[in-house]
Amino acid sequence: MVFSCLKPFWEGYNVDNEKRDSKGKVKGLMWYKDLGEHIYGEFSMAVMQANEVVEDRSQVESGPFSSLSDGPTGTFFGIYDGHGGPQAACFVNNNLFQIFKNYVQEQEVTEEVIKKAYLATDEEFLKIVKKEWIEKPHLASQGTCCLVGIICNEKLYVANAGDSRVVLGRLDNKICSTKGLRAMQLSTDHNAKMETEREELQSLHPHDPDIVVLKHKAWRVKGIIQVTRSIGDVYLKSSEFSREPLPEKYIVPEGFNKPILRADPSISILKLQPEDRFLIFASDGLWDHLSNQEAVDIVYNYPRNGIARKLVKAALHEAANKREMRYCDLKRIEAGIRRHFHDDITVIVVFLDDLQIRSSFLNNADHFNFSIKGGADLLDYHNNIDHFY
Numbered sequence: 001m002v003f004s005c006l007k008p009f010w011e012g013y014n015v016d017n018e019k020r021d022s023k024g025k026v027k028g029l030m031w032y033k034d035l036g037e038h039i040y041g042e043f044s045m046a047v048m049q050a051n052e053v054v055e056d057r058s059q060v061e062s063g064p065f066s067s068l069s070d071g072p073t074g075t076f077f078g079i080y081d082g083h084g085g086p087q088a089a090c091f092v093n094n095n096l097f098q099i100f101k102n103y104v105q106e107q108e109v110t111e112e113v114i115k116k117a118y119l120a121t122d123e124e125f126l127k128i129v130k131k132e133w134i135e136k137p138h139l140a141s142q143g144t145c146c147l148v149g150i151i152c153n154e155k156l157y158v159a160n161a162g163d164s165r166v167v168l169g170r171l172d173n174k175i176c177s178t179k180g181l182r183a184m185q186l187s188t189d190h191n192a193k194m195e196t197e198r199e200e201l202q203s204l205h206p207h208d209p210d211i212v213v214l215k216h217k218a219w220r221v222k223g224i225i226q227v228t229r230s231i232g233d234v235y236l237k238s239s240e241f242s243r244e245p246l247p248e249k250y251i252v253p254e255g256f257n258k259p260i261l262r263a264d265p266s267i268s269i270l271k272l273q274p275e276d277r278f279l280i281f282a283s284d285g286l287w288d289h290l291s292n293q294e295a296v297d298i299v300y301n302y303p304r305n306g307i308a309r310k311l312v313k314a315a316l317h318e319a320a321n322k323r324e325m326r327y328c329d330l331k332r333i334e335a336g337i338r339r340h341f342h343d344d345i346t347v348i349v350v351f352l353d354d355l356q357i358r359s360s361f362l363n364n365a366d367h368f369n370f371s372i373k374g375g376a377d378l379l380d381y382h383n384n385i386d387h388f389y
Contacts, residue, residue, distance in 0.1 A: 058374030074152030143233030
């Protein structure tokens with residue numbers, strides 16, 4: 001069965017399928033930026049496609065968040081793990097940061113500002129769904145997990161709606177087994193497999209005994225979806241869109257009066273310390289195969305250059321092992337069929353070298369003022385959809 005899925009390793013690979021610019025490189029189903037600089041250190045990014053149409057999106061935005069000369073300056077990281085299709089993640093990738101910037105034009109970065117940006121982005125996507133309902137009703141069934149990290153004024157702000165995750169590697173000399181580096185999860189997983197998430201949903205919908213049900217060996221909201229917070233998924237936020245012409249699996253037959261899923265994120269704020277060495281932002285595709293500590297150990301023990309690719313490769317090895325196949329055979333499986341072995345994987349590794357804004361930033365601000373959309377070349381090359389919204 002496995003070998004019937006394989007194709008020659010060279011098929012589909014040519015000069016045009018490996019391209020390079022100043023922001024990244026594409027080879028086959030992978031996009032990567034092996035090493036770059038942000039205000040507080042270096043970073044590495046990688047995107048591996050598994051779905052027939054890649055559904056992950058990501059970005060790094062570094063520089064002033066405000067047009068005011070004394071406005072906040074920092075770096076913004078986003079991981080958007082789409083489901084049901086790529087358009088919701090695409091929309092968030094193209095709009096959330098700008099909406100966030102609009103809110104911080106005349107104030108500092110705060111928990112309230114971040115929450116407003118999430119809710120405003122969700123509301124804007126709802127407007128798209130309403131506008132396109134007749135011609136593109138499928139947009140109502142598309143959503144995305146949304147993980148954001150913001151480093152500003154020596155603080156890290158983490159906001160999460162969904163089950164993507166950020167893990168901190170912190171120096172801890174008391175832990176000898178990991179050579180002194182401890183993994184600390186900084187985000188909350190919003191997935192129905194978590195008992196706390198199921199209990200919260202049940203408390204918010206006390207008169208609905210089927211708000212979370214066990215289906216196909218997994219806990220699912222209304223028997224449909226596993227994540228409990230997201231941007232998009234309008235069919236579970238407004239009963240107006242939980243109807244035909246959507247496929248039956250997306251329709252809640254009994255209807256509902258209040259949104260079932262939430263778009264507001266859980267938010268945490270961390271004062272960064274000299275012991276904090278790096279952050280690993282990743283979509284659920286990575287965490288399906290690597291534990292927090294395993295990922296931290298890999299980053300700690302290998303060179304920075306290409307470390308995001310190294311994490312992706314480690315996850316793929318685990319995915320192959322679980323299916324009792326060789327990694328080299330997994331590499332030959334094409335997008336779409338590959339989804340039976342692993343999900344899209346997006347990773348951003350952020351090194352924290354200097355918690356004070358570098359003096360070189362003051363002398364050469366343009367050097368740290370940039371925008372990277374993770375996998376933009378890969379997404380445009382394979383799918384050609386990123387400019388829809």
